[in-house]
Amino acid sequence: MSATRYAYLGPEGTFTEVALRTLPEAATRELVPMVSVPVALDAVRSGEAAAALVPIENSVEGGITATLDELTTGEPLMIYREVLLSITFALLVRPGTKLSDVKSVTAHPAAQPQVRNWLAANLPHAVWESAASNADGARLVQEGRYDAAFAGEFAAATYGLEPLVTEIHDAVNAQTRFVLVGRPARPAAPTGADKTSVVIWLGEDHPGALLELLQEFAVRGVNLMLIQSRPTGAGIGNYCFAVDAEGHISDRRVGEALMGLKRISPKVRFLGSYPRAGVAPQDVRPLRVGTSDAEFTEASDWLARNLDGRG
Numbered sequence: 001m002s003a004t005r006y007a008y009l010g011p012e013g014t015f016t017e018v019a020l021r022t023l024p025e026a027a028t029r030e031l032v033p034m035v036s037v038p039v040a041l042d043a044v045r046s047g048e049a050a051a052a053l054v055p056i057e058n059s060v061e062g063g064i065t066a067t068l069d070e071l072t073t074g075e076p077l078m079i080y081r082e083v084l085l086s087i088t089f090a091l092l093v094r095p096g097t098k099l100s101d102v103k104s105v106t107a108h109p110a111a112q113p114q115v116r117n118w119l120a121a122n123l124p125h126a127v128w129e130s131a132a133s134n135a136d137g138a139r140l141v142q143e144g145r146y147d148a149a150f151a152g153e154f155a156a157a158t159y160g161l162e163p164l165v166t167e168i169h170d171a172v173n174a175q176t177r178f179v180l181v182g183r184p185a186r187p188a189a190p191t192g193a194d195k196t197s198v199v200i201w202l203g204e205d206h207p208g209a210l211l212e213l214l215q216e217f218a219v220r221g222v223n224l225m226l227i228q229s230r231p232t233g234a235g236i237g238n239y240c241f242a243v244d245a246e247g248h249i250s251d252r253r254v255g256e257a258l259m260g261l262k263r264i265s266p267k268v269r270f271l272g273s274y275p276r277a278g279v280a281p282q283d284v285r286p287l288r289v290g291t292s293d294a295e296f297t298e299a300s301d302w303l304a305r306n307l308d309g310r311g
Contacts, residue, residue: 004029022083068242071181092149092151203266226242227243252296
């Protein structure tokens with residue numbers, strides 16, 4: 001395995017590259033652009049790269065399905081870090097292009113919901129075509145395939161383009177969440193401000209089936225930060241659920257919730273426990289009474305005393 005290589009959704013000039021360069025260790029790694037999320041994650045599986053940074057969620061449209069599906073299927077991988085990046089787009093064009101010249105635009109599919117209103121107001125007749133990434137859209141504009149691309153303004157210089165319009169965003173304070181993914185290993189030690197990600201498969205379909213899964217978290221005071229259904233591919237009505245929960249797998253409440261899920265779900269895939277981006281331990285909401293590690297230990301000791309007659 002190449003311990004010095006980090007893959008990312010490329011080509012050069014993507015928001016993913018910008019997010020990756022915010023990690024301190026990126027300064028000492030070879031950063032390798034990949035053509036798609038599956039290719040970036042397969043580079044980790046094969047040992048071509050030690051880790052890959054890929055987008056997993058944005059604040060406008062929710063989960064990035066390509067990443068969620070890739071983490072759900074295939075050889076298991078684990079999340080070790082997350083990065084939050086504020087997103088604003090520029091309309092990149094070849095030098096000399098005017099807004100009235102733009103008849104076709106391109107960008108990553110996840111960008112479209114973030115610029116849809118601007119596009120309807122300013123380029124209502126422009127034809128939209130999806131690209132593998134926003135930077136790849138800029139490359140296609142450079143090659144003359146399209147008139148303009150929505151991408152980060154920083155990508156203009158890389159592809160010899162000009163930002164015709166900047167600060168484009170339908171939603172103020174839009175953010176994208178990226179995750180650093182590697183091969184499975186022992187999770188990092190808890191920080192006090194952690195997140196645990198799992199995928200849970202629904203068993204036999206019956207009234208309250210999903211509620212039974214969610215109750216494993218609720219009764220132990222584990223707050224859910226994201227839950228998203230994804231089809232399993234086994235037919236209509238067959239779903240699994242990607243879940244982000246507050247806490248670390250080593251926290252008693254989280255660990256016992258995962259054990260509860262394992263008992264009632266046909267399959268549970270652990271995707272990692274890792275520090276929450278931009279959150280310090282003092283910022284985490286107080287635990288509900290009865291859900292701290294100390295209280296779990298006290299209850300376990302009480303049960304043991306009663307089992308051996310010392311109650």
